[in-house]
Amino acid sequence: MKPAAFEYCRPDTLEEALAALAEFADDAAVMSGGLSLGALLNTRLVQPAAVIDINRITGLDRIEVTGSMLHTGPLVRQADALNSPLIGEALPLLAAALPNVGHYQTRSRGTLAGSVAHADPSAEIPLCLAVLGGEVELASSRGRRRVGAGDFIQGALETGREGDEMLAGLLWPKSQSGDGVAFIEVSERHGDFAIAAAAAVARRDGDALRYTLGLGGIEDRARLTSGSAPAAASAFAELAEQAAGDLARQLDPMQDRRASAAYRRHLAGHLGAQALEQALVRAGMEGGT
Amino acid sequence: MVESVKNWLGQAVPRFEDEALMTGNARFIDDLSPVPGIRHVAILRSPYAHAEIRSIDLAPARELAGVIGAVSGQELMAGLEPLASAVRAPMNYFPMAADKVRYVGEPVALVAAEDRYLAEDAIEAIEVDYEPLGAVVDPIAGQQADAALLHEAVGSNLVHQRTFRYGEPEAAFEAAEHIVRLNWRYPRQSSTPMETYGAIAQFEAAPDRYTIWSNFQGPFILQPLMVRALKIPGNHLRLISAPHSGGSFGIKQGLYPYLVLLAAASRHFGCPLKWIEDRLEHLSASSAAAARADGIEAAFDGNGMLTGLRFANCVDVGAYVRAPEPASVYRMQAASNGSYQVRHIAIENRLVVTNKTPIGLNRGYGGPQFYFGLERAMEVAARRLDLDPAEIRRRNFLPASAFPYDAPGGAVYDAGDYGKGLDMALELTDYPELRARRAAAKAEGRLFGIGLAAGVEPSGSNMAYVTLALTPEERAKAGGRSGGLAAASVSIDPSGSVTVHTDSTPAGQGHATVAAQVAADRLGLEPRDIQVITAIDTQSTAWSLASGNYSNRFAAIEVGAIAESADRIGHKLRRIAGEMLEVAAEDIELAGGRAHVTGAPEQGIALARVAAASHWHPAGLPDDLEPGLDDTTMLSPAVLGAPDEGDRVASAVTFGFLCDLTAVEIDRDTGRIRIDTYVSVHDVGRVLNPIIVEGQIRGGFAHGFGAAMFEDLAYDEAGNFLSGSFADYLCPTAPDLPEVKIGHYETASPQNPLGSKGMGDGSSMLAPAAIANAVADALERDDIELPLTLDRVWRMANELGEGE
Amino acid sequence: MMRLGLGERRRISCTVNGVARSGFAEGRTLLSDFLRHELNLYGTHVGCEHGVCGACTVILDSRLARSCGTLAMQADGAEITTIEGLGDSDREPALREAFSRHGALQCGFCTAGVLLSVKHFLQHNPKPSDGEIRDMLSGHLCRCTGYEGMVRAIAEVAEGQP
Incomplete structure (x- = not known):
């Protein structure tokens, strides 16, 4: 299990990285933490002409507030995000999801952006980005553009990234104080990719609680539903069950060795209801009396 | 002077x-x-479950810079004999496929x-033209007339079938009040x-001989098979084990075809070759x-006594019967009554080849499967007969007075008290309270269940049990087979330090520590001062067919060989010291690194000086004493005789006992099994080192738990392999x-001077059955699959x- | 930008266990192979080469890295700690003693990676709960011990901290 030969490029600046990407067009792989790419290279499932190692580029590891958004650079490690007070405060959903991402060891070098770029249907980070309505920032020597998380991921391991582009960052709409969030997943073992994951956010808007529920691991990308609930409701269980059930019924779940379509659909409804109810209750409490 | 004798x-x-x-x-x-000049090997493997090899083009690989050479199975295997097994059907098993591949991953x-x-890079460049064939993935479907044939010369995928009868099983079933049937x-x-x-692997010419360093772990009965395949005298194949092995649990037995392959390839390319499997x-x-x-099928009388058993065993053996298979299905046969009194047993063993990797040793070797059948049947019977699962086992256990016990299949159970083990398990779980919690949970509609499993742990194999695959007539023709040898050496060098050699090739079981403890006690030394070599070099260490690390043989047999050699060295030291101190050898005691007169510790002499005398001054030794201090023991426990005409065989030396009791609760919404309680009680005879024993028990449980919950080398219907990472x-x-609570009690084995029994398989054999029983109890159904x-x-x- | 073409080799210099070391590597050379076969630091073990088992874990510039999923080139100029670098500092002797006493290792093949994880983990979480210890250990596969001895040993050493 040794990688096929490739040209190794280690740019010192983003411009150099983008130039190299342009040079190799569709045939280069960008390496950040290497947690997903390393295994693909070693098994020779991917054999790029070049590997562009962005780890030496300074400034890509920043977590910055830009207006109502939080920008995380392409080298923000999952462990640093988990330990970041800023993310704990502004992105409680991501903070709740991160302990489920891989293991203590893999989070140490694994990046937020790398997980999004890899686009595994069961991955937690892209699910959170989608539920929060975040964006992916793409850079190439042609310029920069932003794509909504929902549009960026186009299928299992498929994204809207052009061959000469790299992820220049993720843009996360900040949560507001009083927002309710919840993240729940089921996996065969601790630390495995989720068989099904549910992420929910809810926010008070006048007399209503506006919510978004996302389900990961069911289809080839995260699926979302949004709606609102009366903030004064005494309980949200029924509404959550209804909303999650409606979404689950619309889905065409994946079927693999780990789980049947029926089980995934069931978990989608079950976990979705739990997550949504928790988010609504939390938002209701916070925003209430 | 302080008395420093320690145990x-x-x-x-x-x-x-x-x-x-x-x-x-x-x-x-x-x-x-x-050795210098080692080159590195990669193996091209079949992507097909079953296919003819039409052609192989090696040229693109040979052209690459840095490539020494490439060779196909057809070319390399031409100079070899097939690897034999106890199943005589003409399967012609070679380490690399020549004209047909029979499983995904088969070397080509x-x-x-x-x-x-x-x-x-080079194996990627090789082009193979395959003609895919239909695949056999199910051992039942594989026996049907329309199934694809793996081995045309055999004419059937059913490559071995034998039936056995112990006692009067027909009568037992005829008289039964209840019969429990379970297909699983x-x-x-x-x-x-x-x-x-x-x-x-290194080939050297003139004469042709091979030296192979590896993490092969035995059994070394496979060395003569390799020799035969390579067509050389046995002393031209030198096997050397690496100083450490990163775990085995039996599976490194399956390395041996690769050793033959690498030996042949080293000869072919004319350079030493290294292959590290990825x-x-x-x-x-x-x-x-x-x-x-x-x-x-299990027959019971009206009192819940198990009166008869019928086993219909169908083994999915993979593409070839690779020795020591079919041993996995025969390992438990002599002990097929488990821990019970039942005397009437019928067994049918069928081996079916399928388009999968050949099977072999893995922790528990045949035990997990055996107990899954027997202990699941006991669980089903308890429910059917409305008996408590603990009670039905207690009634059927062999009584403590029964030992040594001559089991219907020929095993001789050395020592035990099974009721005591069950009592301990019930006590550790607070069984009445656990039953009450179960009842309360069930009343609330929760899915809570209790599962029990009990069994014996055969250790120290009789090398002849696999010959049950032959009929008594075939066995007679093949010549006698029996025994399970252990080899150990103890020596003291001129400076007075002690070295012990074992033939046990451990892979993490701490044999060096226990061997040092054994020798230290007998020579009055500190274990830390004793050097133990556990790696085998067939050119210089004492070894036998039975050498290696499998079937828990270390604490069952090997320790006895170490003790015997240490005793003989100790006796010699006492003779020499007696001469020096002018007292009889019987009056000398070895303790604290000295030899001293019994009862007078001050009248002593350093052991190193006593030992030195035998090296430096042989002329000064008593006349009948040979110089030097180097003793080798080769022993085979007397109980390990040849199989008799009724196919009965004493298959192992010691039979430990274990009892696992668990309670689970199942979440209806997610299917998650929560282990509420797990207790594992063991009788491993005398515990030689509690750290090591506990480690083996916890590790064995982890294997059993993984097997119950997660582990599955899966293939799809076309024989594609689905579990590749x-x-x-x-x-x-x-x-x-x-969390696992462990209980210990000891019934000393009479089979070795230390009273220990082999152990290590442990709960790898019982946890799958115990957990399945608990899940069956929670769900109130019988059809539990892992x-x-x-x-x-x-x-x-x-x-x-x-489909739902 | 540093570039290394197909099949080209380059000298890599790094600090391993506090000592300046150097050796040659291709672009595709895995850090695990570089440490083992170029620097002859055989204490780092390779168990799966696809980033799951954790046996090859080392500390690379203060982060835990699966050395099988890291390129040797990424170690250029870096500071690396391998099992050979764990010695008498901090709680390392206590950790080894506790591992041995609690039966936290058997074949020892996974142990190097585990000990490096533990070193990193206790620096960041000096007083972990048993649950946190188990969570951290989920990044390592051990087939011998059932992990219980590791959990006990780590908890005990953490407990003994000031």
């Missing part, structure tokens, strides 16, 4: 192996470069290059040690525990494992079928 055995001596392992100083096979070509990277499946699993296979190769093509499609083949991790994945359990908990 090191039984003490929690921390292992002497550990320091090197924790400082990066321990050497494993991939760390070695024993081999490349040697300057490094592994280049070797992998057992998945393919693998022990997946963290270190994969590895070997370095994880994908290991999962897909090393070996596996047998998948089974079995049936069991550690993200697909799921082994338990730290948060997955529940692994108990979330999806499968959710489906059962909600009474959904496969």
Whole structure:
């Protein structure tokens, strides 16, 4: 299990990285933490002409507030995000999801952006980005553009990234104080990719609680539903069950060795209801009396 | 002077192996470069389950820079004999496929290059033209007339079938008040040690001979098979074990065809070759525990006494019967009454070849499958007969007065008190309270269940039990077979330090520490002062067919050989010291590194000086004493005789006992099994080192738990392999494992001077049955299949079928 | 930008266990192979080469790295700690002693990676709960011990901290 030969490029600046990407067009792989790419290279499932190692580029590891958004650079490690007070405060959903991402060891070098770029249907980070309505920032020597998380991921391991582009960052709409969030997943073992994951956010808007529920691991990308609930409701269980059930019924779940379509659909409804109810209750409490 | 005699055995001596392992100083096979000029091997493997090889084009590989050469199976195997087994059907098993591939991962070509990277580049360049054939993946379907044939010369995929009768099973079933029938499946699993296979092979000419360094772990009965395949005298194949082995659990037995392959390739290319199996190769093509499609019938009288058993065993053996198979299905046969009194047993063993990797040794070797049938049947019977699962076992256990016990299949159970083990398990779980919690949970509609499993742990194999695969007439023709040897040497060098050699090739079981404890007690030394070599070099260490690390043989037999040699050395030291101190040898005691007069510790002399006398001054020794201090013991326990005409055989030396009791609760919404309680009680005879014994018990449980919950080497209907990475083949991790309470009691074995029994398989054999029983109890159904994945359990908990 | 073409080799210099070391590597050379076969630091073990088992874990510039999923080139100029570098500092002797006493290792093949994880983990979480210890250990596969001895040993050493 040794990688096929490739040209190794280690740019010192983003411009150099983008130039190299342009040079190799569709045939280069960008390496950040290497947690997903390393295994693909070693098994020779991917054999790029070049590997562009962005780890030496300074400034890509920043977590910055830009207006109502939080920008995380392409080298923000999952462990640093988990330990970041800023993310704990502004992105409680991501903070709740991160302990489920891989293991203590893999989070140490694994990046937020790398997980999004890899686009595994069961991955937690892209699910959170989608539920929060975040964006992916793409850079190439042609310029920069932003794509909504929902549009960026186009299928299992498929994204809207052009061959000469790299992820220049993720843009996360900040949560507001009083927002309710919840993240729940089921996996065969601790630390495995989720068989099904549910992420929910809810926010008070006048007399209503506006919510978004996302389900990961069911289809080839995260699926979302949004709606609102009366903030004064005494309980949200029924509404959550209804909303999650409606979404689950619309889905065409994946079927693999780990789980049947029926089980995934069931978990989608079950976990979705739990997550949504928790988010609504939390938002209701916070925003209430 | 302080009396410093100590009994090191039984003490929690921390292992002497550990320091090197924790400082990066321990050497494993991939760390070695024993000869210059080693080249690196990569193996091209079949992507098809079953296909004719039309042609292989090696030229593109040979053209690559850094490549020494490439060779196909057809070319390389032409100079070899097939690897034999006890099943005589003409399967012609070679280490590399010549004209037909029969499983995904079967070797078809081999490349040697300057490094592994280049070797992998080269195998990618090889072009093979395959003609795919229909695949056999199910051992039942594989016996049907329309199934594809793996071995045309055999004419059937059913390559072996024998029936056995012990006692009067027909009468027992005729008289039965209740008969419990259970058909069950057992998945393919693998022990997946963290270190994969590895070997370095060197061919030298004039005369042709081979030296192979590897992490092969025996049984060394496979050495003569390799010799025969290579067509050389036995002393021209030298096997050397690496100083450390990164785990085995039996599976490194399956390395031996690769040793033949590398030997032949080293000769072919004219240079020493190294091959380190990668994880994908290991999962897909090393070996596996047998998948089974079995049936069991159990006859009971009105009092819940088990009066008869019928086993219909169907083994999915993979593409070839690779020795020592079919041993996995015969290992438990002599003990097929388990821990019970039942005397009337019928057995049918069928071996079916399928388009999968050949099976072989894995932890528990045949035990997990055997107990899954027997202990599941006991669970079903308890429910049917409305008996408590503990009570039905208690009634049927062999009584403590029965030992030594001559089992119907010929096993001689050395010592035991099974009721005591059950009592301890019930006490540790607070069984009445557990039953009450179960009742309360069930009343609330919760899915809570209790599962029990009990069994004996055969240890120290009779090398002849596999010849049950032959008829008595065939056995007579083949010549006698019996025994299970152990070899050990104890020596003292001129400076007075002690070295012990064992033939046990451990892979983490701490044999060096226990061997030092054994010798220290007998020579009055500190264990730390004794050097123990556990690696085998067939050119210089004492070894036998039975050498190696399998079937828990160390504490069953090996320790006896160490003790015997140490005693003889000790006796000699006492003779010499007696001469020096002018007293009789009988009046000398060895303690604290000295030989002294019994009762007068001040009248003594340092052991090193006594030992030195035999090296430096042989003329001064008593006349009848040989110079030097070097003693080798080869022993085979007397009980391990040849199989008799009724197919009865004493299959193992010691029979430990274990009893696992668990309670589970199932979440109906997710299918998640929560282990509420797990208790594991063991009688391993005298405990030689509690740290090591507890480690083996916990490790054995982890294997059994993984087998119950996650592990499955899966193939699809076309024979494609689906478990090719550690993200697909799921082994338990730290948060997955529940707390396990361990109980110990001892019935000393009379089979060795220390009273110990072999141990190590442990709960790897029982946890799958115990957990399945608890799940069956929670769900109140009989059709439990492993692994108990979330999806499968959710489906059962909600009474959904496969398609729903 | 540093570039290394197909099949080209380059000298890599790094600090391993506090000592300046150097050796040659290609672009595709894995850090695990570089440490083992170029620097002859055989204490780092390779268990799966696809980033799951954790046996090859080392500390690379203060982060835990699966050395099988890291390129040797990424170690250029870096500071690396391997099992050979764990010695008498901090709680390392206590950790080894506790591992041995609690039966936290058997074959020892996974142990190097585990000990490096533990070193990193206890620096960041000096007083972990048993649950946190198990969670951290989920990044390592051990087939011998059932992990119980590791959990006990780590908890005990952490407990003994000031």
